[in-house]
Amino acid sequence: MTKPSEEVETMDDATPEEGKPKGIKPAKLTAIIVAVVVVALAGIGGGYAYWTHHESSGYHAAVEQAENADKALMKAIEQATATTYKADQLKEPKLLDKLNEQVKKAESLKGIPDDNPSEWLAWQLASARKANATDADEADAQAKALNAALKAVRDSKLAKELDTAKDQLKQGIDGASQTLRDTDGKVADNATRDSLAKAIDEANDTLSKKGVTDPKTYTDAKAKLDAAVKQVTDSKAAKEQADAEAAAQAQAQAQAAQAQAAAAQSQSSYSQSYNRYGGSYNRGYSSNRGYSAPQQSYTPSSNGGASSGGSSLADLIGAASGSNGGPNTCGSTCGLIER
Structure with missing residues (x-):
């Protein structure tokens, strides 16, 4: 006979493998759980790291963009305020008011946000990136508006100068034409x-x-x-x-x-x-203050007339008294002598 113990052992040994209950041993289960947790944590960590890196890159790019935009805006302000414009210099004086308004708006912008986000805090990086991007957009828009206002003022000033120079040339032509005629x-x-x-x-x-x-x-x-x-x-x-x-x-x-x-x-x-009163032709008073008659000659003509000649005063007197005892024939000359 077979012993009971032997009989039992025979029965256990005879039980096929398919008949034994199946399951995971505790050691193996723990290893699986640990592995799943590690993988999950690794996935979460990798995603956060990627997010942080992405926001950090975006933040630094936004800061650079904002800096460039602010520099451009400051340059626009300097150009707009470098020259003093007057209303009477412009063809459209109201444009000067618009320029001054744009300058004030540009100067009122806050500029780059003063923030220092942590490189390991993605949400801070994201917020700072948005703030810098907003500043860049505002600066760009204001710089464009300011430059447009400045250009309008300059164009209006140029238009006024053109009109003035043209009018002066017209006036010059008119004046020159008048000079040419005169x-x-x-x-x-x-x-x-x-x-x-x-x-x-x-x-x-x-x-x-x-x-x-x-x-x-x-x-x-x-x-x-x-x-x-x-x-x-x-x-x-x-x-x-x-x-x-x-x-x-x-x-x-x-x-x-x-x-x-x-x-x-x-x-x-x-x-x-001189010749009349003090020369050789003496008529009138002599040097001895006596009176001397003019020396004239009288010569009887053959026909009884008188002619001027070289007759002396004695001849005239003789003729007046009649040298032959005859009548006085001296005529008017005798009267002159008698006087």
């Missing part, structure tokens, strides 16, 4: 008037140009026109001076001739007075 035949050198006529034509050509954007185009034409006008006026003045000098010289010559004629006439009058 100086016909009144200049020392007529070539100056020819140059002025040419300058007027060129100025009119400049005035009719389209799309002029530089006032210098008009001011240069005006300067050239003014120079041509000055040449004509200088030539006119030179002729007037030469004419005045010639007139003065002619007047001086006429006065000299008159003075010479007056001197000659005075000398002639003096000579006549």
